[in-house]
Amino acid sequence: MFTETLELGKLADPAEFREKLNIAGEDPTLLKEELRMMTLIRKAEEKIGDMINEGQIQCPCHLTIGQEAIAAGVARHLRKTDRAFGTHRSHGHYLAPGNSVHGLFAEILGKATGCSKGMGGSMHLYGGESGFVGSVPIVAGTVSMAVGGGLAAKMDNKQENGKNSWDVGVTYFGDGAAEEGSVHESLNFASVFKIPVLFVCENNLFSSHLHINYRQSNDLVSRFAMAHNVNYRVVDGNDVVAVAKATKELLDVARAGEGPGFLEVVTYRWRGHVGPREDIDVGLKRGEELQHWKLRDPIKRLFEALEAEGHMSEKDFAALNEDVATEVNKAWEQAEKDPYPETSQLLTAVYATPKGGH
Amino acid sequence: MTQYTYGTALREGFRHLLANHKDVFAIGQGLWSPWYVGSSMKDLDKEFGKDRVIDTPVSEAATTGLAAGSGLCNYRPIVIHPRMDFMVLAADPMVNQAAKWSHMLGGQAHPAVTIRGIINRGGQQGAQHSQALHSWYAHIPGLKVVMPATVADARDLLIASTLCDDPVLFIDDRWLYDQTDELPDSKDVSLHDIKPQVLREGSEITLVGAGHATLLNLKAAEMLKQGGLDAEVIDLRVINPLEYDTVVESVKKTGRLLVTDGSWETCGLAGEIIAGATERVPLNHFKCNPVRMSLPHAPAPTSGPLEEVYYYNEEDIVQRVHDMMNGRVKAKGPSSFEMTL
Ligand SMILES: Cc1ncc(C[n+]2csc(CCOP(=O)(O)OP(=O)(O)O)c2C)c(N)n1
Numbered sequence: 137m138f139t140e141t142l143e144l145g146k147l148a149d150p151a152e153f154r155e156k157l158n159i160a161g162e163d164p165t166l167l168k169e170e171l172r173m174m175t176l177i178r179k180a181e182e183k184i185g186d187m188i189n190e191g192q193i194q195c196p197c198h199l200t201i202g203q204e205a206i207a208a209g210v211a212r213h214l215r216k217t218d219r220a221f222g223t224h225r226s227h228g229h230y231l232a233p234g235n236s237v238h239g240l241f242a243e244i245l246g247k248a249t250g251c252s253k254g255m256g257g258s259m260h261l262y263g264g265e266s267g268f269v270g271s272v273p274i275v276a277g278t279v280s281m282a283v284g285g286g287l288a289a290k291m292d293n294k295q296e297n298g299k300n301s302w303d304v305g306v307t308y309f310g311d312g313a314a315e316e317g318s319v320h321e322s323l324n325f326a327s328v329f330k331i332p333v334l335f336v337c338e339n340n341l342f343s344s345h346l347h348i349n350y351r352q353s354n355d356l357v358s359r360f361a362m363a364h365n366v367n368y369r370v371v372d373g374n375d376v377v378a379v380a381k382a383t384k385e386l387l388d389v390a391r392a393g394e395g396p397g398f399l400e401v402v403t404y405r406w407r408g409h410v411g412p413r414e415d416i417d418v419g420l421k422r423g424e425e426l427q428h429w430k431l432r433d434p435i436k437r438l439f440e441a442l443e444a445e446g447h448m449s450e451k452d453f454a455a456l457n458e459d460v461a462t463e464v465n466k467a468w469e470q471a472e473k474d475p476y477p478e479t480s481q482l483l484t485a486v487y488a489t490p491k492g493g494h
Numbered sequence: 495m496t497q498y499t500y501g502t503a504l505r506e507g508f509r510h511l512l513a514n515h516k517d518v519f520a521i522g523q524g525l526w527s528p529w530y531v532g533s534s535m536k537d538l539d540k541e542f543g544k545d546r547v548i549d550t551p552v553s554e555a556a557t558t559g560l561a562a563g564s565g566l567c568n569y570r571p572i573v574i575h576p577r578m579d580f581m582v583l584a585a586d587p588m589v590n591q592a593a594k595w596s597h598m599l600g601g602q603a604h605p606a607v608t609i610r611g612i613i614n615r616g617g618q619q620g621a622q623h624s625q626a627l628h629s630w631y632a633h634i635p636g637l638k639v640v641m642p643a644t645v646a647d648a649r650d651l652l653i654a655s656t657l658c659d660d661p662v663l664f665i666d667d668r669w670l671y672d673q674t675d676e677l678p679d680s681k682d683v684s685l686h687d688i689k690p691q692v693l694r695e696g697s698e699i700t701l702v703g704a705g706h707a708t709l710l711n712l713k714a715a716e717m718l719k720q721g722g723l724d725a726e727v728i729d730l731r732v733i734n735p736l737e738y739d740t741v742v743e744s745v746k747k748t749g750r751l752l753v754t755d756g757s758w759e760t761c762g763l764a765g766e767i768i769a770g771a772t773e774r775v776p777l778n779h780f781k782c783n784p785v786r787m788s789l790p791h792a793p794a795p796t797s798g799p800l801e802e803v804y805y806y807n808e809e810d811i812v813q814r815v816h817d818m819m820n821g822r823v824k825a826k827g828p829s830s831f832e833m834t835l
């Protein structure tokens with residue numbers, strides 16, 4: 137969908153987009169896998185929230201509950217050879233391409249078995265094998281780096297049937313990140329050099345305690361893509377089908393070597409900026425709005441669509457939830473038992489040399 | 495006299511400035527937030543209005559640059575970076591601009607801007623949320639750098655920095671916020687009058703630090719006293735420009751110098767103090783080699799047990815002092831060069 141006005145309009149209105157998804161023409165098997173993935177992201181994060189409350193987790197965790205459809209929908213069209221970069225809020229981006237929950241939990245607990253060997257915690261996740269190059273919490277820090285991932289892919293110049301079939305860089309970032317200069321420099325650069333990169337802006341209307349109305353002149357972040365002649369789509373971020381469809385459209389262009397894409401996905405985080413609290417006392421209208429946004433639940437809306445089309449029953453959904461809960465609990469128990477890194481590890485990974493370098 | 499914590503003393507400094515100086519305003523991320531900068535700026539926006547206490551977009555470079563610009567145009571802005579790591583994005587307006595304008599325009603243009611960078615580490619926050627980069631900035635001629643260690647200085651150095659016509663980087667540390675003290679009423683202070691100060695007199699060894707390192711030194715000195723050892727503690731307060739007389743006088747007296755720093759060793763503050771002292775104190779005054787304590791040559795880890803060993807504490811300082819007194823200063827760990835071999 138292209139918006140004509142420079143505003144999100146309905147997309148930012150929690151009274152809209154509550155009905156079940158439109159899944160006409162979609163592959164139900166794929167949708168069920170995505171339903172499972174979104175459930176896994178949510179349950180893993182609910183577990184993290186509970187464990188913070190119990191005092192088992194010390195490192196700061198930014199939860200993505202409510203925003204699960206974005207990671208799942210984008211990941212549908214990513215290859216393991218693509219290069220995705222995340223943020224402080226990247227548990228979903230890490231899990232969606234198939235990285236393990238156990239690796240996430242162990243990392244958050246600072247265990248040697250964590251996905252970053254216990255050196256990074258929640259905000260620094262690694263999943264290189266899956267195409268997830270890494271996530272870090274300096275806001276906007278990875279946006280230009282993903283353009284670099286795209287530039288490298290352009291140089292690789294992958295071909296299929298005599299046509300460009302480039303790998304892509306992917307950068308996930310928030311509406312707040314769009315306030316950093318490097319995002320604008322990156323858009324310009326990617327556009328001028330036709331770099332295969334997908335900018336995924338998760339517009340959840342908030343940066344920490346501040347609503348976007350206090351920080352930007354207008355709530356449609358894609359206006360910056362327009363300014364740089366970058367293809368863009370603006371969709372309901374709580375609709376995995378819409379996210380996946382827009383991702384594909386933009387990636388087809390990028391992989392063909394015809395320029396980057398900007399995907400603005402409108403959503404809302406159900407928990408506070410950091411930690412498990414809902415923070416309904418913080419920021420403009422949040423107390424009121426949150427209850428409404430919960431009715432735009434990306435998981436429930438997908439299930440209702442699958443149910444209406446006869447692909448899944450209440451019972452199947454309950455079984456899926458139970459299955460995921462078991463996986464999550466098992467992963468947690470294992471992570472709890474795992475060892476901490478040796479203290480010598482403090483000094484061994486500072487440089488690639490002598491291990492990997494010259 | 496009024497009881498303050500380091501955190502509320504900072505707030506009192508802001509209150510004094512905003513109440514008494516119409517040209518002062520505060521700008522930075524989180525200033526309208528209930529939690530961002532702890533107790534140090536609570537409700538200032540309500541007291542002085544959102545026009546003078548301004549919360550911002552996530553735009554460190556522009557925020558700092560515009561403050562430097564206002565500082566050239568009759569205002570005295572204080573920019574707040576809730577974490578020094580984020581302030582790195584504002585390196586250009588600080589290092590290339592604010593620090594240079596006076597000199598490169600013949601001493602005629604002075605950006606009267608104060609940049610508050612908060613050191614905020616521990617709590618398993620990791621490599622990009624832990625840095626203490628004071629030494630970097632103290633390298634730059636034209637940029638004054640102050641590091642309050644005491645409750646009084648939290649308030650008074652903020653006032654002095656803001657009233658100074660030069661750009662000043664004011665660095666406070668969240669690990670100091672719970673210190674308490676009684677302070678007299680606030681008044682205007684001149685940064686020109688601020689020099690290193692002897693916080694505790696002693697005759698056998700000189701402990702030097704700035705910011706949180708000073709607190710550790712004071713705690714260590716107290717422990718050493720229990721063991722019958724008399725340590726002098728010097729708080730640097732201003733690390734650029736550096737005044738050496740206080741340290742030099744002390745080392746001439748004690749003959750031993752230990753400099754502690756809450757950051758890395760290479761090209762850092764501790765090495766600078768030792769170099770400056772050894773250039774000025776005749777060698778025959780030294781009873782043993784000067785020693786520096788700093789962080790391991792690695793970014794901050796998140797894993798609990800690693801974080802535990804990463805930061806040294808007052809007991810580690812005491813141990814190092816005993817080593818120095820006994821003439822058995824251990825060989826250092828690997829140098830940064832050896833780590834790459
Ligand atoms: C350079 C930098 N500035 C400030 C911060 C503090 N900070 C962490 S997350 C965040 C909010 C970012 O909002 P947004 O990009 O919209 O992402 P969201 O948290 O909504 O997912 C801020 C300001 C930071 N980590 N890095």
